[in-house]
Amino acid sequence: MADFTMPSLGADMDAGTLVEWLVREGDTVHRGDPMAVVDTDKSAIEVESFDDGVVERFLVEPGARVAVGTTLASLAPLDDAPTKVPAARSPGAATTPAAGPPARHGHHRRPHTPRAAPPPLRHHAAELGVDLTTLAGSGPDGTVTRADVDRAARASAPSPLPLQRRAEPGAATRPRPRRASPYARRLAAELGVDLASVTEVGGDGAVHAAQVLGAASTAVAPVPPPPPAATSPARVEPPPKPRGTGASRTTIAALMSRAKREIPHYYVATTVDLGPLTEWLRRSNRERGVSERILPAAALLKATALTARDHPELNGFWVDRAFVPGDDVHLGVAVHVRGGALVAPAIHRTADLTLPEVMAALRDLVARARSGRLRRAELADPTLTVTDLGDQGVEEVIGVIYPPQVALLGIGRVVERPWAMDGLIGVRPTVRLTLSGDHRATDGAAGARFLNTLEERLQHPEAL
Amino acid sequence: MTSATVAVRETTYREAMRDALREALAEDERVFLMGEDVGRYGGCFAVSLGLLEEFGPERVRDTPLSESGFVGAGVGAAIAGMRPIVEIMTVNFSLLALDQILNNAATLQHMSGGQVHVPLVIRMTTGAGRQLAAQHSHSLEGWYAHIPGIKVLAPATLEDARGMLGPALEDPDPVLLFEHGTLYNASGPLAEDAGPVDIQRAVVRRQGRDLTLISYGGSLPKTLAAAETLAADGIEAEVVDLRVLRPLDDATFTESVRRTHRAVVVDEGWRSGSLSAEVSARITEQCFYDLDSPVLRVCSAEVPMPYARHLEEAALPQPEAIVAAARAVVG
């Protein structure tokens, strides 16, 4: 005994409304006869019977909206006399609707699955670190209220600290986190630079790799971050300095402390006769116009670069407990920028440049360093740094290595000194050169060899 | 290593493509060329000049102006074992055949459960720059690169113009070849024995380390020009020629961006929903932790292409805009 069910009349239909019956109970119907009119939200459609039979009983009244597949009327087989009691549902008839919402199982409360707390309450609970599922709600029908959450937060707080403290330093109080590019964040992590200490920002107000590298080349991993209480809630952003003018005092402090803490420095020094160089420079400068004139500092840089090429073990980086040689010699030149900032940008491939080119590069680099127009690569790449404080009048510079480099050359002032040569005493212009070395990467002997080669090269200025 | 001097001749993009057509027609009798004015007229851009005389009207077929009809016919002929090359005069007219390309060419195999293959090549001229105004200046490669079931190529160099057609014809699935209108007259040296090229990979046309410029087709020359301008200013830009717009060769351009940490995508399509949007999304997905600045895009202004020269130039991506974007990302 088949049944007449709500048909699926369209791809997007899962329920329909019985508009009217086109037959009466007790009528005989044949396959294809229209039985009822159904409304499918778009239009009314006559629905036919797919079976022959006698309409026994209407199970759904006109106007009712039911899911596709719901039985609308029961049909008795043609030959049966209509029986009073509807026969048991025949197995063949489709009972469970193919689509449409599952029938309800009646109401009983399942313990402890709170009806989903509204988002604002969920957010508030999360902020206070309260687990909603552990709460018995005091609201109607067991719902959790805001008061419940606050009570729970207070209850589990160990000390009578204001609610604010107990929560993880709430986003509300922490100064807006400084914007940094993903690469900058990754570099900061790799080079141990605390982003919070990087005050330099790019043109777009965010920290980029250049600023992190700048900080790394002149700064040290920050001293363990000061206890939260120390940070004044509203940290006044330092006025944005021109880009690339080197790290601020805090970053320099951090860099130098890390260098001293992590790098076992050794120092070797020697005094070098600059007679041949100064004589050669004086003669050749006389033939040059004033803007092509070459200073001793440039000559010293060129000689150092050539020497670094001869001694690659001092031209590179100490990374992850191993020495990584530089791909070429890029001498970092420590530039004292007025106003206290310090930066050591690189002259790329210094050893390949002619002496006039080194001089031009030096002038250009220092000028740009002071006006904050250094390029990212220049800050990123020094493989060995030279600190020439001759102009500042000191005779000897015993410097701190810039991590992650493994050596530093300190150059003092050119000084007239008594000088013995071939048993005779004379007066010669001399300079004190000091090499600081990272004892993890090399030993004093390597530093000594470096200085000897440097001294030898300075005796043949025409070869620079 | 002294290589034997390779015989080289001066040629143009148009002649390179013509040689490719001639070679395809000569080597495989299943191949035939069909399109408006490809025969007696010698091709709207003179690419198929002389081929009718050489191969006859059966193999070089002029068609009535019935894009949907003859493109669909190309699909049908391909299903039945031919290797048609259908030329749609310009991408602008391909809109009339988009239904045949999308609902038939690209979809039949999947819909038929793998039974029906469509080894069809469709060539279209694309892009603006010749003051042909809005209806003749579209750059819609990005639309087609959106469709699963077809491959999309953009030959920008003489080698690619000469070498992409062969492998495209051997491909069992539909391949669309977009030839930018401004490239036909491009001339330069090409090896005498230049032959088939790869049609899967993008290629680095210029090494660089400060940022990656990604482009294709008609925009490549402008991108290379911008790279030279940047180099004079000490910024070394790496230039990646996509060559294949579907499937995109992510590996090549993401590898580059991981090195340079900065990317600018140059695309003559309109910015919104353009191919450059897809390239940028893939870079952000795959190189997020290597990005030192947002991926920028230099695209056409979102306007119907104006006729007036100064307006068209203002609407199109130009080297100056590429240089500016590059500076912005390098910071």
Add this chain to the structure above:
Amino acid sequence: MTAKQTPKGTRAAAHRSDLLRQMTRIRVFEERCVELYSAGKIRGFLHVAVGEEAVAVGVMQALTADDAIVSTYREHGHALARGVPMDAVMAEMFGKATGCSRGRGGSMHLFDVDHRFYGGNAIVAGGLPLAIGLALADKMRARPAVTVCFFGDGAYAEGEFHECVNLAALWQLPVLFACENNLYAMGTALERAQAETDLALRAASYGLASWPVDGMDVLAVEKAARHAVDRIRGGGGPCFLELRTYRFRAHSMYDPERYRDKAEVARWRERDPIELLARQLTETGELATDAREAMAAELATEVEAAVTTAEEAPLEPVEDLTRFVLSEVGP
């Protein structure tokens, strides 16, 4: 020769009886589909051709195994008459992996390349370009095959129709355009869509042989189809049949049919193609009265078997989702 049934005569009678059986088979199949759709077992769209069986069965008699067919979304009759296995068609409607399109095409995209049945097409007139392409390839390779392209009166309004009929006539392609004119394009009666409703007359204006045929008389359809196909195979160029028929059910399984009245449907039902042939065969004594019940019962069993097989058939594994987007080139 006085024997009532000459050998030729008995063969003809058997053939007529087989036509009746084929039409009834389609009718039973589609009526069952309507039920299955109402029960939610078949989803999406379902377009049945109840009343148009004579067109499918009649035209198919003129074809050989080498001929090709392109159909529309009202294609169950064409597929079954062409020999696509009923199990495969039903499984396809159930979206099962054993469907003739692996369950991916559904009712509107039945494919069977072994029978050169190149699918239904859900885009009105979308199949016409494919058909002329198939014919173009066959002609270029000098294969004696004919391509039959089924389409409805609605296709007349599509640009592709005019492009393809002209192209076929211009290039003298071996195509039989079989226009199944059932007087309605979904909800639009023919006279509300076409200024000139004599479709055969219109087709003749394109320069190809064109006849109207009584689409409810399977013998008339067969005769016209054989005549047209022989003419095409003989190199007479494309032909056009306007098969005037009528669908007794709605456009698709969800159509309130407000565009026509019941009286019109009743009038056309009087010329139900199955009853028409059955009456003829009864009058000539070829058909015993109880033979139809036996035939109907046997066909119902075949359809039920197909339903059961389809219900038990496996679904395509989701992992295969991206298969056949592009061809699976050998390793």
Add this chain to the structure above:
Amino acid sequence: MTITPEQAREMVARAVRRIVPDADVGSVPDRADLRRTFELDSLDFLSFVELLVKESGVRLDEDDYPDLATVAGCADLLARRSA
């Protein structure tokens, strides 16, 4: 055409300001050592000499550097050399 001490002093002031933009040149005593007052390192001093040469057209060699140490020294040397 000889350079008057006044012109020379202006040249010096302009040159120093080019190198140290915020330098307070007006109040510098004649005898004050320019390099120490304005923290000019050897590169700065080279640029300073370069600017003086460009403005005055006078040839200044490295041997003249000691005379250029103070404003007065510069004025005398420029006047002498341009006489």
